[in-house]
Amino acid sequence: MKIAIFGLGYVGCTAAGCIASQGHTVVGIDVSEAKVATINAGKTPVREPGLDDLIATAHADGRLWAVRDIGRELDDCDIAIVCVGTPSGVDGAHNMSYIAQVTRNIAEAIDPARDRPLTVAYRSTMRPGSTDQIILPIFRSKLGDRTQDLVELVYNPEFLREATAIKDYFEPPKIVLGTIDGQPSQMMEKLHDGIDAPVFHVGIREAEITKFVDNTWHAVKVAFANEIGRVCQNLDISASQVHEIFVSDTKLNISPYYTRPGGAFGGSCLPKDVRALQHIAADIGANTHLVDSLIRTNEAHKHHQFLQVTEGLEPGAKVLLVGLAFKKDTDDLRESPAVDLVRKLLDAGYAVDVYDPALKPEHLVGQNLGYAFAFLPTIETLLVDRQAAEEGTYDRVVATNRLVDELGIDRSNVMDVSTIS
Numbered sequence: 001m002k003i004a005i006f007g008l009g010y011v012g013c014t015a016a017g018c019i020a021s022q023g024h025t026v027v028g029i030d031v032s033e034a035k036v037a038t039i040n041a042g043k044t045p046v047r048e049p050g051l052d053d054l055i056a057t058a059h060a061d062g063r064l065w066a067v068r069d070i071g072r073e074l075d076d077c078d079i080a081i082v083c084v085g086t087p088s089g090v091d092g093a094h095n096m097s098y099i100a101q102v103t104r105n106i107a108e109a110i111d112p113a114r115d116r117p118l119t120v121a122y123r124s125t126m127r128p129g130s131t132d133q134i135i136l137p138i139f140r141s142k143l144g145d146r147t148q149d150l151v152e153l154v155y156n157p158e159f160l161r162e163a164t165a166i167k168d169y170f171e172p173p174k175i176v177l178g179t180i181d182g183q184p185s186q187m188m189e190k191l192h193d194g195i196d197a198p199v200f201h202v203g204i205r206e207a208e209i210t211k212f213v214d215n216t217w218h219a220v221k222v223a224f225a226n227e228i229g230r231v232c233q234n235l236d237i238s239a240s241q242v243h244e245i246f247v248s249d250t251k252l253n254i255s256p257y258y259t260r261p262g263g264a265f266g267g268s269c270l271p272k273d274v275r276a277l278q279h280i281a282a283d284i285g286a287n288t289h290l291v292d293s294l295i296r297t298n299e300a301h302k303h304h305q306f307l308q309v310t311e312g313l314e315p316g317a318k319v320l321l322v323g324l325a326f327k328k329d330t331d332d333l334r335e336s337p338a339v340d341l342v343r344k345l346l347d348a349g350y351a352v353d354v355y356d357p358a359l360k361p362e363h364l365v366g367q368n369l370g371y372a373f374a375f376l377p378t379i380e381t382l383l384v385d386r387q388a389a390e391e392g393t394y395d396r397v398v399a400t401n402r403l404v405d406e407l408g409i410d411r412s413n414v415m416d417v418s419t420i421s
Helices: 010-021 033-040 051-060 097-109 130-150 165-170 186-191 204-208 210-234 239-248 270-283 289-310 337-347 366-375 386-391 402-406
Strands: 002-006 025-029 064-067 079-082 118-122 151-155 175-179 199-203 318-322 351-355 396-399 414-416
Touching (some): 010 064, 033 051, 033 064, 051 064, 097 118, 097 130, 118 130, 118 186, 130 151, 210 270, 210 289, 289 337, 318 337, 351 386, 396 402
Parallel strands (some): 002 025, 079 118, 118 151, 175 199, 318 396, 396 414
Antiparallel strands (some): 151 175
């Protein structure tokens, strides 16, 4: 099949590499000239283990390329997958402007002489009802009475974790395929052929809310664990032993994932989806007190960790932060708790160095680039290489992930904020 992918960020690039590796032809479409040029050079514009090899192979075989304008690329396409961003708006709701614009572009590019519908699958997280209240009306405004003959709309949420995205693509926990009538999509079933996972054929709104439920639950688990961890620390109780007892109960407590007391939640999914669910609940008059408290308790935890890190430090003390991205083996800085910690340290007058080998400011693109320089405009002057990190003299070393294990430094001077023991 020929697949068009709109949006070459983390989700879109991973999808492009994985789908092309299955033998399909893939064209990536993005407004960023830098991303398009990088793909057409056989490289990935985002850092993800294993993705460079997939994209290089697919490009060399002529199965993957990228363009900025659709042109006639959709004429022989079987599926168009939309992976553009839906960042948080001022009120917490998702900003749907990118979705709306891409939908208009697709509708205008569809050949009215097509003899079969183009399957248009959305993977961007968006409010339930977005497909039938925003996307479908845009297609109808352009295609009129022939919309149903020319377009099959699908919502297909992704469950990719950065740094393990390729494995997650081929071994997902589930496959959710939402359609307007709730019936299976033949094209989407063909796209997922060979992937062993439970498949759910559901209505479009059931599919749309899936990521809200999943990501808000993950956020609940992180916030709950950290609240218990703070209580334990302040009462001189071993949080690690309490955690060990809690996760031993796999019958009632479900799973140990996301329950270990440690760093605040961050990244491109959890914060914005929690805000959006808050907005939805308020909009419909629901009472979701725990959800309403999640962002506040997460910010409280960030400040708690700042106080822990700076306890006993004199003003002007030198601090090394090991790991700035929100997760090891990624360069994604969006809403990374480590970025907030560095900003707080700098505002308080501490001298800060940052070691993160996956992070190259000149490689940052899109929203990741904007976030990095908006919150840490001096990021390029903060980064140090491995030799400087190992040989430097620091009053405190702060570890945000397992990167510190790679450094030859005195462990007695390390404070690990990725766990509460």
